[in-house]
Amino acid sequence: MSLYRTELRRLTKRRFTRYMTLLGLLVLAAVVVGMFFSNQKIDAAAHARAERQAEQQYQDQLRYTEQERAACEQAEAAGTKDGNRFPPQCDMITAPPREAFQAEWFLPSTFDFRKSFGEMLIPFAAILGLVGFVVGASFIGAEWSSGGMMNLLLWRPKRLTVLLSKLAALLTGAFALTVSAGLLWYGGFWLVALFRGSTEKVTSGVWQSLALTGLRGLVLVLAATTIGFALASLGRHTAMALGGVVALLVVGQFGLGILLSMARIPFVEAWLLPTYAAAWMQKKVTLENWEACNATFTGECKPETFDITWQQSSVMLVVGVAVILGGALWAMRRRDIS
């Protein structure tokens, strides 16, 4: 227990932890502030204004249609009709229906908590996941490269206990940060919705759904933190984790994506990790293959689809964390420390 407390103290004492946490929180705060200023509340006047704009555009369209039809008829009578500009019969030039101009298209941007907050949990998890990954990698990587790990093992010669205590302390920190920042995130966007949007129809069911999405975000942050920690421990250097991720992104993701696209493999996104992260957060991601166009009875083209669910993502997440962390524990137990 003393080791765990010591590691927790060490984690919070580190400048890198403090700076990265601050940076992550500033980015999150910037998103909330940005959303606050880029949205506004919709009142009756705004609705009336939008209605007027829709009507205005409809009238403009009517006028334009009349002008074009007249020009078409004139050209037909003069025998100078341009086939590229006009249809075969001039009466085919008709104005779009009134319902094609909906007032809501002319409304300013507004933040509807019920509709939009779920999506905002994805950048939240992504930003804190990145912070967790980098802090996790640095927390153990710097200990290895500075010799701190060897010093500690001279005091507590139980390798797995030392490594797992460090991980436990790190995950405690990541958990505390994510939960506190999460509460602020929920609160911040509630205020955005209150002053710059709507908090209507947020039922207990909606809260439950948002809480579950938040919980999945928390798991993602903890998984990213663990992977950063384990990769740096495997390589015994922070750069191992960061380099590994860059290599994975460049070779394993961009490279693979380009290769599969060139080979015209359907559902290329199914091979890319961000798709699984998105599926984990959104419960389901539906991929579409427009190459295989299935015609419906109305003649409409419908692409072939492939669903990736959060359950599939969870298997991927568990296996990934287990393999990398297992490797780090094995290396800690077996490899000499020199």
Added chain:
Amino acid sequence: MPAVLEIEGLRKTYKSRRRGTRNALDGFDMRVSAGQVHGFLGPNGSGKTTTLRTLLGLIRPNGGRMSILGHEVPEALPTVAGQVGAIVESPQFFPHFTARDTLSLLASAGEVPATRVDEVLELVGLRDRAGERVKTYSLGMKQRLAVASALLKKPKLLILDEPANGLDPGGIREMRTLMRNLSESGMTVVLSSHILGEIQLICDSVTIISLGRRVAFGPVDEVLAQHSSGAVRVRLEAVTDLPAATEALTRAGIRVTGQPDHLMLGGVDKPATVTRLLAEQGLYVSELAPIAVDLESVFLELTSTAPVPGQHRQVDQSTKVGGSEQSGTAGGGWGA
């Protein structure tokens, strides 16, 4: 005296696909008695640090037996770790923490009272600089901090690898006094160093390692005596008598090397024999001085690491026990 540290037949082999097999420790033995300051000597790459790392559980041995304070290690390391203070190789600390933070975190991890931090900072002379980041420290100050970290848990066995490295002359003397005081307080100290003059001054006993094997061990005086050549320098009243003296001594079976103004004799058990032999020939001695050996010359002789003009000795070129060859590739070298 009971043994605080015992090593028998310790073996550590490194295998490399490209360079073959290297025996870093090749059946190494060591014994350190309680309350002693024990010098652990060896040329670079001889296996000193590997021995210490293996003893402290950082490296897994391929064979042999080790015990600390009567407990078999590495199995019992968690039990004895609280009684063993150690620094291995150069002092390494997280550069952005202060000395006080560094020690405080170690004390907390090892369940040592926080008051002990100030005690050891005082002891190693870092009290006034304890609030500064370690990255601003000189090598000598880091060394002091390393010693402080090793002393933090009031160990029964203190293992220090090159503790005087980077220290100024005053610091070296302070370190010597500290080692002596610690030993007098009942602590056993194992000291690995290349400053052989210091070892000779501080240590009660020594172990010398070369190419992973022990080449000498025992109390410092005994090791010196065992490797004393029995050399004696003789000067006569008249330099012109040197040839006659050479002849008389050679007849008596003594090895004589003539110098312009004196003779160097080898294999002399009792210098009085020389006086008597020469007096019988009417030759009178003005100086008869036994040539004392020091630890450095014994070390260089045992490990065959004395510099030879015109040659550049490689790291693994030293003596393996049981053979007098200058070994670079055989036995302990790469590809062996």
